[in-house]
Amino acid sequence: MKAELPADAVIQCRCVMLVDDEAMVRESTAQWLTMCGFHVVSFASAKEALKALTPVWPGVLLTDVRMPEMDGMTLMQEARAKVEGLPVILLTAHGDVDMAISAMHEGAYDFIEKPYVPDRLAETIQRACEKRRLMVENLRLQQDLATRSGLDAKLIGISPAITRVRDEILTLGQLETNVIIYGETGTGKELVAQCLHSFSNRANKPFVPLNCGAIPENLIESELFGHEAGAFTGANKRRIGKFEYASGGTLFLDEIESMPHSLQVKLLRALQEGVVERLGSNQPIPVDLRVVAASKVDLRDESSFREDLFYRLCVSELHLTPLRDRLDDVPLLFAHYVALAATDHQREPRPLSDHDIDALQSYAWPGNVRELKNVAIRFALDRRATVAELLSRGQPPLATVRINQRGLPLAVQVAEFEAQAIRKSLGVHGGNIKAVMEELDLPRRTLNQKMQRYGISRGEFVSDDE
Incomplete structure (x- = not known):
């Protein structure tokens, strides 16, 4: 079967294994999906399809529910046991809410009644194929993760955005230019700065981070440039500043947009002249370092940030995607x-x-x-x-x-919500049925029926001690 699949269909995971015992339905469905750009492999029985299915099937399974010998629900269970994460879409002319709920809890990707709307079927398969593509790629990368090295092991991802960042780091790492990294909180600006340092010619020298927004204004100058003993109250001994300590390596200034305006002048002078003076001293100390700054906002739009300092820092830019x-x-x-x-x-x-x-x-x-x-x-x-x-x-x-995205009937969406609400309440109350009854205002018999219907077991939520 592998030889029958075009290379582009395999790469994009746009393959559909179609199973239906009715020849006319099978042929018309296959013809429509082929016109939509999918590669379709058809089978008249579940057993034939199951025999042909491989763990690396690059697509989805589309199967009728009512079939002789082995029905679609059984095929779905055995197929998903054979192929991890396989998206399965069920077709039936006898659909009802109970069957839809059961299918979803068994792991079906979607449930579509015959006669189906062709465009909706194609859209559903498209989404399922995209999910399969991501799962196949993620699985491959997870398997390779232990053996990966270098930048791929530090900045993990398969999206074009993270691939671009890795390429830019490898390029900028070989330059001596200062860099500004832009990105929202939590996007990994410090990790990217560490990577810039690790893949530069300064990698064997210190990487020194400083969060400009986390240090009181009266202390940040001492943090950057150091001080001599007695320079101010509490300065009992000499202290080496971040600039001096990072010499030869990389100084990372996070949240630089919060740096006081008065200190920006001194930072600019240190960068221009390559020297610093400790507080309480007139002795210039030469430093050789690369500055990587990070900001949540565009420094061009910050009126409180000096324009000349911006141009000194912004020789290169990196933008991190949320x-x-x-x-x-x-x-x-x-x-x-x-x-x-x-x-x-x-x-x-x-x-x-x-x-x-x-x-x-x-x-x-x-x-x-x-x-x-x-x-x-x-x-x-x-x-x-x-x-x-x-x-x-x-x-x-x-x-x-997701249940809204799939266009399922309202009753099915309500059932999904009910199941989630019961599970959440059981989790909060540690499986205490009485507490769940009171919170959800349900009689015990009704709660038991719903738990049985949705396949929810109280034992899943009871602690080991109990």
């Missing part, structure tokens, strides 16, 4: 931090489910990579909580909700 605009990187980054947290706490890394990946890629990530790392650590340590539950704990709401 995480919400490179969601392709999120699952891989998240899995990386989960693995690190698991190693630190001597635990097995938790695998990500389809629903976890959906939640990760539906979230706006206002705190960027810093927030993602925090959630990943909690996910690694809390063995019961899903990603969606962790994101809902005191976090901003999800940017989008």
